[in-house]
Amino acid sequence: MLITFEGTEGCGKSTLIRNLSLKLQSLKIPHVVTREPGGSAVAEQIRALILHHEMDPLTELFLYEAARAEHFKKTVLPALQSGQWVLCDRFTDSTLAYQGFARGLDTGMIEKLNHMATGRRKPDLTFFLDLPVEEGLARAQDPNKFEKAGIAFQKKVRKGFLHSIRKDQKRFRVLRVKNKTPEQVCQAALRVLGDFL
Numbered sequence: 001m002l003i004t005f006e007g008t009e010g011c012g013k014s015t016l017i018r019n020l021s022l023k024l025q026s027l028k029i030p031h032v033v034t035r036e037p038g039g040s041a042v043a044e045q046i047r048a049l050i051l052h053h054e055m056d057p058l059t060e061l062f063l064y065e066a067a068r069a070e071h072f073k074k075t076v077l078p079a080l081q082s083g084q085w086v087l088c089d090r091f092t093d094s095t096l097a098y099q100g101f102a103r104g105l106d107t108g109m110i111e112k113l114n115h116m117a118t119g120r121r122k123p124d125l126t127f128f129l130d131l132p133v134e135e136g137l138a139r140a141q142d143p144n145k146f147e148k149a150g151i152a153f154q155k156k157v158r159k160g161f162l163h164s165i166r167k168d169q170k171r172f173r174v175l176r177v178k179n180k181t182p183e184q185v186c187q188a189a190l191r192v193l194g195d196f197l
């Protein structure tokens with residue numbers, strides 16, 4: 001299973017992934033936790049470049065897709081082929097939301113590049129952690145350039161995710177995280193995963 005986690009800034013993806021991984025360990029389900037951009041040696045170097053430098057949107061898109069091609073071949077695919085689950089913090093839906101809906105690049109082109117970078121392998125399941133953008137931004141410490149871009153930018157990102165969810169309802173599960181504890185969010189995700197065990 002390839003399971004991806006998406007959301008606007010500060011929605012608590014990383015905490016959920018950490019908690020889920022602990023539960024999967026106790027259930028003896030072999031899995032790999034990874035992230036985009038990053039998740040392999042070269043992709044982590046590209047990550048350092050993208051997150052803290054302003055650049056042309058097209059350059060940014062190509063770097064995300066370059067990191068993805070590398071991460072997919074070096075980390076995701078081998079793990080899936082060896083029968084492990086992959087829990088990935090952000091994936092192709094983030095590119096559509098951030099570079100497409102928020103930066104304004106052509107979404108058809110982004111879909112093509114996403115397909116190229118992943119050999120058309122879609123996630124089996126995608127959790128969208130739903131939190132008002134104002135609350136998420138207030139949580140952000142050591143903000144990256146997207147967090148610094150502010151509320152209007154994040155609202156466009158959110159619109160992008162909602163578009164993907166409408167288009168692919170079977171793949172997405174929306175977890176409402178407002179006023180929920182990390183444990184409650186983790187339990188909700190585990191209930192969903194229970195259908196796949």
Ligand code: TYD
Pocket residue numbers: 008009010014036037051064089090091092094095096098099144146147
């Ligand atoms: P990160 O610090 O991991 O943020 P978060 O904890 O919110 O995931 O940085 C990843 C950033 O990269 C995040 O702001 C979203 C952005 N991003 C894109 O713009 N396009 C993409 O394709 C991906 C994977 C991430």
